[in-house]
Amino acid sequence: xxxxxxxxxxxxxxxxxxxxxxxxxxxxxxxxxxxxxxxxxxxxxxxxxxxxxxxxxxxxxxxxxxxxxxxxxxxxxxxxxxxxxxxxxxxxxxxxxxxxxxxxxxxxxxxxxxxxxxxxxxxxxxxxxxxxxxxxxxxxxxxxxxxxxxxxxxxxxxxxxxxxxxxxxxxxxxxxxxxxxxxxxxxxxxxxxxxxxxxxxxxxxxxxx
Amino acid sequence: xxxxxxxxxxxxxxxxxxxxxxxxxxxxxxxxxxxxxxxxxxxxxxxxxxxxxxxxxxxxxxxxxxxxxxxxxxxxxxxxxxxxxxxxxxxxxxxxxxxxxxxxxxxxxxxxxxxxxxxxxxxxxxxxxxxxxxxxxxxxxxxxxxxxxxxxxxxxxxxxxxxxxxxxxxxxxxx
Numbered sequence: 001x002x003x004x005x006x007x008x009x010x011x012x013x014x015x016x017x018x019x020x021x022x023x024x025x026x027x028x029x030x031x032x033x034x035x036x037x038x039x040x041x042x043x044x045x046x047x048x049x050x051x052x053x054x055x056x057x058x059x060x061x062x063x064x065x066x067x068x069x070x071x072x073x074x075x076x077x078x079x080x081x082x083x084x085x086x087x088x089x090x091x092x093x094x095x096x097x098x099x100x101x102x103x104x105x106x107x108x109x110x111x112x113x114x115x116x117x118x119x120x121x122x123x124x125x126x127x128x129x130x131x132x133x134x135x136x137x138x139x140x141x142x143x144x145x146x147x148x149x150x151x152x153x154x155x156x157x158x159x160x161x162x163x164x165x166x167x168x169x170x171x172x173x174x175x176x177x178x179x180x181x182x183x184x185x186x187x188x189x190x191x192x193x194x195x196x197x198x199x200x201x202x203x204x205x206x207x208x209x
Numbered sequence: 210x211x212x213x214x215x216x217x218x219x220x221x222x223x224x225x226x227x228x229x230x231x232x233x234x235x236x237x238x239x240x241x242x243x244x245x246x247x248x249x250x251x252x253x254x255x256x257x258x259x260x261x262x263x264x265x266x267x268x269x270x271x272x273x274x275x276x277x278x279x280x281x282x283x284x285x286x287x288x289x290x291x292x293x294x295x296x297x298x299x300x301x302x303x304x305x306x307x308x309x310x311x312x313x314x315x316x317x318x319x320x321x322x323x324x325x326x327x328x329x330x331x332x333x334x335x336x337x338x339x340x341x342x343x344x345x346x347x348x349x350x351x352x353x354x355x356x357x358x359x360x361x362x363x364x365x366x367x368x369x370x371x372x373x374x375x376x377x378x379x380x381x382x383x384x
Contacts, residue, residue, distance in 0.1 A: 008380055016348035017294045021307075024294070028310050035319060040383045042320040044348075046329055048290075049283040051349040057240025058247055060257045065235035068264035069228060086310060113298065 015044040022116035033157035123172035136185030145178035340375040
């Protein structure tokens, strides 16, 4: 499965500001945890900045430099964050108000203004997700521990992108279990023994969104 | 303006809150930022409002800029881009403050703009003029593939495949 191109696309879209809030947050985490991804983003940022540097300037008509020294209050508040703003996503996972979906599998939804949904997923060691595929794309980033599926093993900072063509059966394979950040564009489609019940569950759940 | 000269000016802004140094930075960068917003289809008034926000941020957060790590032009471009993103996201009622995240990522990014210069050079050498133009229109000016096709009078499929092949070429160098 070669998703390198898709991963790069996410990085390029992040650099150009094309992403919605959900994917933007996801990409931030990816760049934070994965040095290679951060390097790719820097390359692309610098390429776009070259275009910026070559732009023929258009003088602002009214704006003077003195207008910019008067700092708006809204900007002052954000100055130099002392704490890690991502700590909620990577901090102490025991302090999160997890919602148990089934034994060994918990979720926590993150509120964003986007059609894509973002959630944290926590799987206890050995827990599996039944074989499923996805109507839309699903992005998974490992924040802690690791999981394996038919395509390989994914450790902290690794990302997996799944679409309609991919059926998989992920299992938390590390003794620590696994915490992931997940973005789904659409609900997943389950197969196998419990498949129809789980599909029905997602179907019913959709009424309460 | 040379990067070294701007770094000197920024230092004056950070250390002395020197307004004359800031006015020189303003004269250099404000027209580019304004032009960037106009290229990105914002109205003249909106472009100036956002340009003001970017310059205010530069004035306020000059101490965040790390000249050892990044070029001023790249740093200011990312601020301008972020202000544009925020402008389109009007409703800010969410769990996470993106601006804080961006500052944090910048401070914790181990990549150095000067170290990746050779990679960028290789990529720009490999892309031909039409490919560079498509990357610029698609990612810098954020035009849709459909609009690019109409503007360049080439089929939509060609736009898509050319962008894809340019990205593939880039990927070879950044893996």
